[in-house]
Amino acid sequence: MSEKTKDAAEHSTLRAIPLMRIVSGLLARNSYTLLLLLVFGIEVGVGVFVIRDLHTADVEAQRMYAGSVLGLRRIGELQYQAQETRRSTLYALTTNDSNLQVEYADQSREADRRVTDGIREYVEQARIAREVDLGKRLERDWSAYLHVRDEVLASILEGSTREAVQFDLTGGVPSFERVRQDLEEVKRLYDEQASERLAIVAGSSHRSAGRLIAVLGFTLLFASTSIWAIQRSKMMGAVQLAQLQMDFVASVSHELRTPLAVICSAADNIADGVVEGKEQLTRYGVVIRNQTRQITELVNDILLFASAKDREIRYKLRPLQVQEIVQSVIENTAELVRGSGFVIEQHIAPGLPYVMGDLSALSQCLQNLIVNAVKYSGENRWISVRAVLDHAQSRLHKEVRISVQDRGIGIASSELPHIFEPFYRSPAVIATQIHGTGLGLPLAKNIAEAMGGKLTVDSQLGAGSVFTLHLPLIEEAQLHRAAVVSGLDQLQKQ
Amino acid sequence: MSAERQSVLRVLLILAVTTLGTAPGNAGAAASPPTNSGQNLAIIVNQSNPVENLSSTELRRIFLGERSHWPNGRRITLVMMQPGEPERDAVLREVCRMSEKDFNNHFLHGLFTGEVFASPKTLASPVGVRKFVFNVPGAIGYLRTSDVDASVKVVRIDGLLPSDRDYKIQVQARSAK
Numbered sequence: 001m002s003e004k005t006k007d008a009a010e011h012s013t014l015r016a017i018p019l020m021r022i023v024s025g026l027l028a029r030n031s032y033t034l035l036l037l038l039v040f041g042i043e044v045g046v047g048v049f050v051i052r053d054l055h056t057a058d059v060e061a062q063r064m065y066a067g068s069v070l071g072l073r074r075i076g077e078l079q080y081q082a083q084e085t086r087r088s089t090l091y092a093l094t095t096n097d098s099n100l101q102v103e104y105a106d107q108s109r110e111a112d113r114r115v116t117d118g119i120r121e122y123v124e125q126a127r128i129a130r131e132v133d134l135g136k137r138l139e140r141d142w143s144a145y146l147h148v149r150d151e152v153l154a155s156i157l158e159g160s161t162r163e164a165v166q167f168d169l170t171g172g173v174p175s176f177e178r179v180r181q182d183l184e185e186v187k188r189l190y191d192e193q194a195s196e197r198l199a200i201v202a203g204s205s206h207r208s209a210g211r212l213i214a215v216l217g218f219t220l221l222f223a224s225t226s227i228w229a230i231q232r233s234k235m236m237g238a239v240q241l242a243q244l245q246m247d248f249v250a251s252v253s254h255e256l257r258t259p260l261a262v263i264c265s266a267a268d269n270i271a272d273g274v275v276e277g278k279e280q281l282t283r284y285g286v287v288i289r290n291q292t293r294q295i296t297e298l299v300n301d302i303l304l305f306a307s308a309k310d311r312e313i314r315y316k317l318r319p320l321q322v323q324e325i326v327q328s329v330i331e332n333t334a335e336l337v338r339g340s341g342f343v344i345e346q347h348i349a350p351g352l353p354y355v356m357g358d359l360s361a362l363s364q365c366l367q368n369l370i371v372n373a374v375k376y377s378g379e380n381r382w383i384s385v386r387a388v389l390d391h392a393q394s395r396l397h398k399e400v401r402i403s404v405q406d407r408g409i410g411i412a413s414s415e416l417p418h419i420f421e422p423f424y425r426s427p428a429v430i431a432t433q434i435h436g437t438g439l440g441l442p443l444a445k446n447i448a449e450a451m452g453g454k455l456t457v458d459s460q461l462g463a464g465s466v467f468t469l470h471l472p473l474i475e476e477a478q479l480h481r482a483a484v485v486s487g488l489d490q491l492q493k494q
Numbered sequence: 495m496s497a498e499r500q501s502v503l504r505v506l507l508i509l510a511v512t513t514l515g516t517a518p519g520n521a522g523a524a525a526s527p528p529t530n531s532g533q534n535l536a537i538i539v540n541q542s543n544p545v546e547n548l549s550s551t552e553l554r555r556i557f558l559g560e561r562s563h564w565p566n567g568r569r570i571t572l573v574m575m576q577p578g579e580p581e582r583d584a585v586l587r588e589v590c591r592m593s594e595k596d597f598n599n600h601f602l603h604g605l606f607t608g609e610v611f612a613s614p615k616t617l618a619s620p621v622g623v624r625k626f627v628f629n630v631p632g633a634i635g636y637l638r639t640s641d642v643d644a645s646v647k648v649v650r651i652d653g654l655l656p657s658d659r660d661y662k663i664q665v666q667a668r669s670a671k
Contacts, residue, residue: 098573098615098616098617098622098626099617099618099619099622102617102622102625102626102629105625105629106625150629153629153630154629154630154631154632157571157615157626157629157630157633158569158571158612158630158632158633159571159612159615160569
């Protein structure tokens with residue numbers, strides 16, 4: 001893969017990461033809506049499925065009904081025409097007029113032609129063996145009757161009425177009875193087939209209903225389970241939050257109470273006139289100032305975190321030199337570090353490029369890390385601050401890493417996933433009476449992410465921790481633009 | 495017998511008139527195909543009837559009711575058209591060689607004496623005749639050649655079909671009477 005293609009791919013990956021964050025945020029915020037949409041979608045799917053199934057069953061029922069009705073009508077017509085054949089033949093007996101007799105013979109032959117055609121059609125359309133057998137038998141019996149009928153007609157036309165009646169009684173009646181029975185059997189067969197089809201349709205309908213109930217039941221169960229899970233998750237979240245807040249309040253109260261007690265005690269001593277002399281008074285003043293500063297810092301931390309959570313902070317991003325940031329942090333924490341007897345080992349790689357960021361925010365971020373290092377170093381009073389350019393990454397991913405390392409108590413691997421959660425404090429830490437609000441690391445993390453970077457941790461219990469702030473490099477164009485803006489600002493100031 | 499003679503004379507007279515009626519210039523008229531005014535009359539039987547040919551004598555006997563059964567044993571049923579129809583006239587003239595009255599008398603007499611077994615069936619139209627012959631296996635009747643179709647069988651008379659040149663039974667147009 002060429003360098004350009006690689007860069008493009010990396011670029012698109014970079015773009016995809018915020019998109020994924022947005023999507024996951026949306027999913028988290030609109031879980032109910034999404035669930036409702038999902039349930040709605042499933043319901044629509046089930047509805048379409050059921051409607052289609054019912055439609056198929058309906059079409060099948062209609063087809064069956066039409067087929068049965070058509071078949072029965074056809075058989076009814078055949079029965080009528082067969083009767084008409086016989087009736088017309090016998091009508092010819094009622095007259096001596098040859099012209100009329102010929103007319104009746106004609107009518108009889110017309111009717112018999114229709115019956116013959118109907119039987120042929122039935123035989124042609126016969127599918128099952130029973131239908132074929134029945135059709136052939138009907139054909140045979142009808143042909144036998146027609147043979148007798150021809151003789152009867154001939155006798156009538158010849159004027160031999162007695163002979164005609166004899167033919168009809170001996171041959172016509174039994175053969176016509178056989179035809180009638182055949183037609184009845186055809187009708188019965190139609191009825192049986194219709195019943196079978198009806199049973200099939202009913203079976204299909206039952207299956208449809210079963211499927212419908214199963215799918216609806218599943219949907220209901222799924223929806224209920226999902227709602228329960230979401231509710232539970234939210235409730236657990238709320239409980240956890242409430243617990244964290246309670247812990248926070250307790251922690252903050254504790255943090256406030258100590259300096260307040262000191263201030264109160266100092267104030268009492270001054271008020272009671274216990275403090276004597278300027279030197280003692282000055283010492284008390286320093287104590288009160290230090291405690292007040294501690295309280296102020298704590299309150300500032302809380303406010304900063306709260307405002308960061310509300311996204312009210314608008315950072316002023318500008319190109320910064322890494323040296324400048326580290327320097328600022330070291331200066332800010334110098335008093336604390338010195339006071340605690342710590343040694344800070346600095347290593348800032350030479351010629352580090354610019355990074356884009358808000359100086360005070362980044363300073364705050366690193367300051368929190370150093371304060372933590374001081375708090376959790378135990379007896380080993382050594383802190384290292386290193387800033388290097390990460391060469392392992394590609395050109396687009398190049399970043400500056402500023403790490404704060406200590407050789408303190410370290411963090412258990414089970415605690416690592418939680419340390420960036422707001423108000424979270426490890427039980428072990430609480431047990432060792434190390435004070436804190438649980439806001440330092442979340443705040444530092446928020447700042448790192450707001451600068452387009454990230455904050456990572458690598459720690460081993462008992463061996464110490466390394467917190468690394470990853471800051472992306474500023475691009476040439478951005479640097480140029482920033483320089484222009486900065487120049488304009490300076491001009492405006494002048 | 496005088497009646498028979500009279501009828502013979504009448505037939506001869508009609509023949510003479512017919513012959514005279516044809517112009518001298520139309521000497522070959524007898525050989526010319528029949529026209530609308532004078533068609534040949536076909537003798538028809540049921541399709542199942544095995545008879546193919548009849549002599550003039552046999553035909554006369556049949557039409558006078560003197561023969562009751564076909565060779566296959568079927569009873570002969572004579573079919574006639576109504577009195578006054580040209581076809582009936584032609585048969586009376588050419589086959590029976592009788593007048594209408596003589597023909598009727600012959601049958602009345604025959605039925606009375608038992609010489610004749612059944613009187614002819616009378617149909618009003620050529621279509622009726624054709625249908626009757628079609629329906630009755632032993633029936634015999636007559637039709638103009640134009641009225642004949644496949645439902646009935648035309649028998650030869652003395653070996654001749656109506657389309658043959660020397661076929662003798664012809665229908666005369668009403669206008670010729």
